[in-house]
Structures are given as structure tokens and as C-alpha cells.
Amino acid sequence: MARKIIIDTDPGQDDAVAILLALASPEEIHVLGIVAVAGNVGLAQNAKNALKVVELSGRTEVPVYAGCPRPLMRKLVTAEHVHGQTGLDGPDLPEPAKKLETPHGVDFIIETLMREPENTVTLCALGPLTNLGMALAKEPRIAPRIQEIVLMGGAYFEVGNITPAAEFNIYVDPEAAATVFACAAPIAMMPLDVTHRMLATPARVAAFRAIGNRTGAAVADMLGFSERFDLEKYGWQGAPLHDPCVTAYLLAPEIFSGRKCNVEIETNSELTRGMTVADYWHVTDRPHNATFIREGNSDAFYALLTERLARLP
Numbered sequence: 485m486a487r488k489i490i491i492d493t494d495p496g497q498d499d500a501v502a503i504l505l506a507l508a509s510p511e512e513i514h515v516l517g518i519v520a521v522a523g524n525v526g527l528a529q530n531a532k533n534a535l536k537v538v539e540l541s542g543r544t545e546v547p548v549y550a551g552c553p554r555p556l557m558r559k560l561v562t563a564e565h566v567h568g569q570t571g572l573d574g575p576d577l578p579e580p581a582k583k584l585e586t587p588h589g590v591d592f593i594i595e596t597l598m599r600e601p602e603n604t605v606t607l608c609a610l611g612p613l614t615n616l617g618m619a620l621a622k623e624p625r626i627a628p629r630i631q632e633i634v635l636m637g638g639a640y641f642e643v644g645n646i647t648p649a650a651e652f653n654i655y656v657d658p659e660a661a662a663t664v665f666a667c668a669a670p671i672a673m674m675p676l677d678v679t680h681r682m683l684a685t686p687a688r689v690a691a692f693r694a695i696g697n698r699t700g701a702a703v704a705d706m707l708g709f710s711e712r713f714d715l716e717k718y719g720w721q722g723a724p725l726h727d728p729c730v731t732a733y734l735l736a737p738e739i740f741s742g743r744k745c746n747v748e749i750e751t752n753s754e755l756t757r758g759m760t761v762a763d764y765w766h767v768t769d770r771p772h773n774a775t776f777i778r779e780g781n782s783d784a785f786y787a788l789l790t791e792r793l794a795r796l797p
């Protein structure tokens with residue numbers, strides 16, 4: 485039985501790869517819908533990018549919704565410096581023929597969770613947590629019905645990427661993140677601690693291009709663009725590939741390891757806004773509200789990605 489998921493996303497080249505990995509795996513993953521959120525770039529562009537990625541995959545039956553255009557409390561911070569003006573710079577993907585669904589993405593999340601049997605829908609969050617936070621505020625009854633929240637966000641031992649203390653997705657909407665981490669649904673978080681192990685080296689990007697299909701070529705073009713900023717910043721052999729860790733965790737959890745612990749979100753201090761304070765060594769008695777994934781097998785991760793992307797057009 486395929487696992488039912490909703491993907492909440494701000495595509496973003498790495499979001500696109502995470503979405504493609506899910507859409508390439510229909511036997512294991514049933515994507516009920518994709519919801520765009522403001523983050524890497526503005527909502528309208530992120531939503532268009534999500535439509536483009538769905539069309540690239542050939543899985544045009546998967547519905548795409550637009551969610552919130554800005555964080556719950558704060559001014560939107562975007563990342564064109566990483567992802568380009570379109571948010572999906574790199575490949576030249578055609579204007580999408582597919583249209584957004586009419587309902588608001590937050591209402592789609594709520595209605596799906598209230599309709600589907602409880603504990604059968606997983607929320608996969610690849611961007612700022614605004615839509616999930618808004619859904620939890622608008623309909624608190626969804627919280628106990630969520631099977632699991634698997635999200636890319638946060639950092640602890642690896643520290644921040646948008647500030648010295650915070651990772652981008654959490655930094656953009658710390659109040660939404662605090663709402664999510666307090667909702668009591670099972671959470672598996674893929675922080676920078678693990679995504680920084682998943683480096684898209686030239687050989688790995690070349691393997692995507694060598695697949696020989698349009699998806700592999702587009703992914704290689706995407707990563708060839710988005711890697712520039714990180715290569716210069718970190719000086720590594722490849723740029724970290726963040727969001728596909730979420731999808732890979734669903735498909736092959738054995739690739740990853742971590743531990744349940746308490747994770748709290750800083751929302752008051754401007755210096756540490758959006759920091760995920762992980763009590764990894766259990767020095768407090770605060771509730772263990774998340775599984776903090778710290779390690780991952782990068783060879784297995786890229787082998788899975790390459791094999792699955794080859795299944796798409």
C-alpha cells in the first residue's frame with residue numbers, strides 16, 4: 485500500500501528533486517497533492533515552479549495548490565541569491581499548461597486530513613512551515629490525525645546557513661515552526677546536520693545527466709545552477725542537496741540515523757531567531773517531540789536518486 489503524502493514546498497531546485505523522487509516512486513508514495521509556500525522566492529513563482537516540475541515528471545494528474553504568500557508574523561525573506569530570480573534557474577522548462585487548483589493550499593491540507601482515515605497521511609515539508617502552522621491554527625483537530633511530519637529544516641551541530649544560528653526554512657517563519665514542533669504529531673526532521681553530508685559532487689551530477697532522459701538533464705542543469713552559492717561559501721566538492729532527504733527518508737529510512745529528542749524554536753531573540761535548539765544529549769526533561777536525523781549514507785542516497793529519476797521521462 486503506497487504511503488499517502490502531501491508535499492509542502494517552495495521550489496527551489498532541491499525541492500524540485502525531492503518532488504521528482506516522490507513522483508518517480510508511485511508504488512511506495514501516493515502524492516495526494518503539492519502545496520506551494522512563499523520561501524525561496526515569492527509564492528506565485530514557487531507555485532508556477534511546482535507546476536513545471538509536475539509537468540516535467542509527466543505525472544500531470546497530481547494537483548498543485550497555492551498556500552500562504554508570507555510568514556505568519558514576519559516580513560518574507562527570500563533566497564534568489566541561491567536559487568536565481570525564478571527560483572528554479574538552470575533548466576529552460578516550458579511555461580506550464582497545467583493550472584493551479586482553486587482551493588487555498590491550507591484548506592486542501594485541512595480537508596485532506598479531515599477526510600482521510602486518521603494517521604494515514606504524512607506531511608512532507610520542504611520550505612518554511614507557514615502553511616502547516618496556519619492549518620494547525622485554523623483547524624487544531626488535524627494534529628492528532630497526522631501520520632507523521634517529515635521536514636527539511638533546522639540545524640544544531642552544523643549551525644545555521646541563513647544566519648550563524650538558523651537554517652533558512654525555520655528562519656523565514658519561526659512562529660509557524662514553533663507551532664508545528666508543539667503540535668504533538670510525530671516529526672522527523674532533516675536538518676543541515678544530515679543534508680550537509682549529501683554533497684552533489686560533479687560525478688554525482690554527471691550521473692544524473694548520464695541517465696539520458698529529460699528529467700536527468702533538467703536536474704543536472706538545476707544543480708549546476710544552485711550549487712554555485714554553496715560551493716563558494718563552503719569550498720566543498722559539491723553542494724548539499726537538502727530537500728530530497730525528506731523523500732529518501734520515506735523510501736529508504738535505513739539510509740539515515742538520528743535520535744528522538746526535544747527541539748524548540750527560538751522566536752524572541754533577533755540574534756538567534758529561528759534557531760532549532762535540539763536537546764540531543766537529553767540534558768533537560770523537555771518532551772522528545774522530534775526525531776533529529778544527524779547522519780546519512782550519501783552513496784546510498786545518490787544511488788536511490790539516480791535509479792528513481794531514471795524511471796521518469
Ligand code: RIB
Pocket residue numbers: 494496497498499523524610611612636645651652653726727
Ligand atoms: O536551508 C535549505 C532549505 O532552504 C531548502 O529547503 C531549500 O530549498 C531552501 O528552501
Ligand code: CA
Pocket residue numbers: 493494495496498499524610611727
Ligand atoms: Ca525548499
